[in-house]
Amino acid sequence: MTSSGRYRVLSDEQWARIEPLLPSNEGRRGHPFRNGRRVVEVIAYRYRTGIPWRDLPREPFVPWQTAWKRHRRYAADGTWDRVLAQLLAEADAAGKVDWAVSVDATIARAHQHATNTTRPEQDTGAGSNHRNRPIRAVEPAGHGIGRSRGGLTTKIHAAVDGNGRPLAVVITGGQRNDGALLATVLGELRVPRLGRGRARTRPDAVIADRAYSAGTYRRALHARGIKVVIPEKSDEITARRRRGARGGRPRTLDSTAYRGRNVIERHFALTKQWRGLATRYDKLAVTYRAAVILAACITWSRI
Template sequence: MLSRGDLTDAEWAVLEPLFPVSNNRCGRWRNHRQLINGIIHRLGTGVQWRELPERFGPWKTVHKRHLLWSADGTWEMLLQHVQTAADAHGEIDWNINVDSTSVRAHQHAAGAPRKPPPTPHRLLKRAPARSVHPRTHHRVAPTGEAGAQCEALGRSRGGLTTKIHIAAEGRCRPLSLLITPGQRADCTQFEPVMDKIRVPRTGLGRPRRTPDSVGADKAYSNRKIRTYLRKRGIRHVIPEKKDHEAARLRRGSRGGRLPAFDKDRYKNRSTVERTIGKLKQFRAVATRYDKRGHVYLGTVTAAALLIWLRS
């Protein structure tokens, strides 16, 4: 299965230059490949951390390393590194598609404390500044709705759910990921997902953030999204809703023109559906077991990293 198996020598050769040399004598860093293999095992099987086989080392070490890398953005940096290498060889299809999928949260994912994610020392990059109170100089914990949104858990007919918003390139690989509570509408997260597309270049130049075209279903059909894409000069294929079409026709010449629609291009929207299918081959992604929202986002990002390494 795609979601199981340790890193091969070729896959580890891509990631190894980004990590510092292991120093088992001081006990600071263990074998990074062994730890990543333990995280991969948990991704594919969805087992509890305590049930990890002994060959991956102490389960607490593997668990803690996943928490650290999820909090400080290490998983996202590794994903960008692989995307940069692919883009340098012209292996990214920039005709992207956007969609979302709902994930049922296990009962163990509820009950997380309402506090901001920690900001530990970065392994690959300097950690960002903490959010502190101007007088007490203590970290400010979100309250009310802000605290609930931090964990990306929401109520729906199926119970507690989380929604994964994803932009996928033409070869069924994730370009950007975002999680929200399960009841959040797709159209409200279109711009944040697009803004998270950032593929650095190997040489000089700014990271690439603009795709050649964007495809999406009717859930993203509104004037705000079309205006956003038009201002950025991005061709898009989004079908018009029936009620929007009826309202436009009632207004006559004031209703504007019919949005352009390319049927052949819209057929390629299935790439994002297949990308979601690849992500959900990982059991720890298909069912959310992580309490904290940033940890689950790290889990999804680690799965996306494996998809890129094994594509």
């Protein structure tokens, strides 16, 4: 073990699962990767504490430049997405994924170190649709930062399983509507099979709050055969009653299943224990998202 005490994030068992999934040196030009565990530990430590990269302690870690370059490389080539996909596949094969999926979003305030970049108006969100492409090709136009009532903010849209463990993540500016990103978040949900067969992309149920209650979202979920556990907004109820018989029947809500929605709130509470995720210091959305996915990998490596 290369680091201990308060610097340690991964147990030996967790590292044994993660190490084989990281890029190897085979066929790679330049200096070979070294100190893999130290690098991952220092990346996690940086986001857990919120410390500036340049202020990271040299011991028991590695030079901050090494950690930053490796983090940026892993963000650009989708390394942590591949690690998470494999961990999810193993968990699903063991029957440890609860497919009653909760969806929601949380705001992270963007620090001034993250906002001194040019941000065009358009912000399409940062997902995992990148494999070995330059960062410029996968970075959203607005860097995943937008102006909301809290100032310049980033929004983490997430889908978690019935136990509150993360399945999919999308990063957008804080001004983006939660419901409008539902299809995008579910589009990121992809759990491969260990053997033959297509990856699973369809949950048994989607549990969400009233921000996702629009008829458009409901119809899209019903069309995929997904159970909808979303309460109606009060104005939707009023409009339906005003129309009388033409308004249709009241929408049913599985109250027992809806009580399980608190798992995503607990997930966000745990995520924000990492100070570098509770406040965004990264200029690039893809590097910030990579840290969110790293935290998800650490969660699933415990399973």
